[in-house]
Amino acid sequence: MRLDKTGMVPILVHEGKVISDSTRIVDYLDTVFHDRGPRLAPPLDTDLGRRVRHFRDLLDVLPVELYTYGTLYHPDLTKDSMLPEIIRREGRKALGPSAAQRLRDLAAMHPDLAEAYIRKADRVAERRRKREDRGLIERILDELEVVLDEVEKELEERKKDKEASGQQQWLCGESFTAADVTLSCLLHRLKFVGLTHRSTQKRPLLEAYYLQAQQFAPFKAEVMYTNNLPYVIVRNLPRLIYKSAGPKLVVWAAMMVAVAAVAAMVLKY
Ligand SMILES: N[C@@H](CCC(=O)N[C@@H](CS)C(=O)NCC(=O)O)C(=O)O
Structure with a gap:
């Protein structure tokens, strides 16, 4: 809350600078460490750069938080979720009215942050209403599928590129870009919450893409473990x-x- 008054994560702190929002964090890392490898967001005067921008615009705005927590309230919309029922139940409890109360207690404990905590507490009820709204969750999942259909079509282009050049391809070209950061993490989250039947299972190129991501060393090192609940707990x-x-x-x-x-x-x- 001290780092960012909206009380949202993720937040990056680097050399005294505070950067919030995953899109801005990726851009920051891309700028600061631009000499460490291919650009995550290549210049817009290249085909690759324009494609990356297009797919980031499409993927970065997807309501991932709502896929995750909305399905806690509507588990029948999922299949093969990696979340045991007990965790779902505890999750629903933690996100309920007690969350607002906890935030109000924190507001009383930290007068300098009281305003930010109260604002967040006021948001809790609104977010709970959204999560419980089955129609809304179904609608955002349908919208997700429209985006994934477009991704699948783009992957068909990459498949042709691969046949022509023999080079491994990601979503926008040969290098792993900011669009791939979002897409690979999104697919991993959809797997975790039990939404592969609406994503990779019905799109063969997306499935192959996800398998490729799981073999990619940085993904393996930094993201793979996040779906392994016992490991995360330990x-x-x-x-x-x-x-x-x-x-x-x-x-x-x-x-x-x-x-x-x-x-x-x-x-x-
Ligand atoms: N577009 C933002 C979304 C971040 C987001 O949804 N964060 C959730 C993670 S659970 C959060 O902090 N929610 C707490 C809140 O809304 O108060 C990003 O990618 O950084």
Whole structure:
């Protein structure tokens, strides 16, 4: 909330600069680290650059948050979700009226941020109404399919390019661009929430694209694990313990591990 008064994530902090919104973050990284590889957003006076802009405009505005949380309230719209029912139930609870109350409590605890917390609390009810609106969720999923149909058509062009050049292709050309950042992460999220029957399952080139993304080293390293719930929980455990029990418990746990490790070495276990 201190970093961005809208209280939305993701936020990037780099060398004291605060950048929010994933589109702006990708543009920032592309500018600052432009010498590290092909541009994520190539210049607009090239075919590649124009294509990337077109597909970013189309994909970056998709309501991913609503696909994720809307389907928590309407699980029958999903198939083979990777979210167990207990997590869905807890998710619905966490997003309910208690969320607004928590934000109001935080407003009271942090007077300097009170206005931002109250504004966010006011948004909670509106967002809940949207998530519960089955007609709306069905409509945005239908709209998603229209966009994915256009993506599938574009991938047909890339397939021809690949046949002609023998080079591996992404959505807009040979390099992995900002449009691919959005598309690969979107497909991964749709898989997580159980929406492959509306995306990759009925579009063979999109399916092949998703498989290719999963083999792509940066995706493998940074994104792949996000769908692995047990791993995500274990990875976040120290932070969760720290948040709920404070630093003391973490220090104690670290000391116990250190003592156990020394004992194991001494006793040659
Ligand atoms: N277009 C934004 C969307 C970000 C977004 O939807 N963030 C959600 C992630 S769950 C969020 O922070 N929601 C909290 C809120 O709306 O208060 C982006 O790509 O950065």
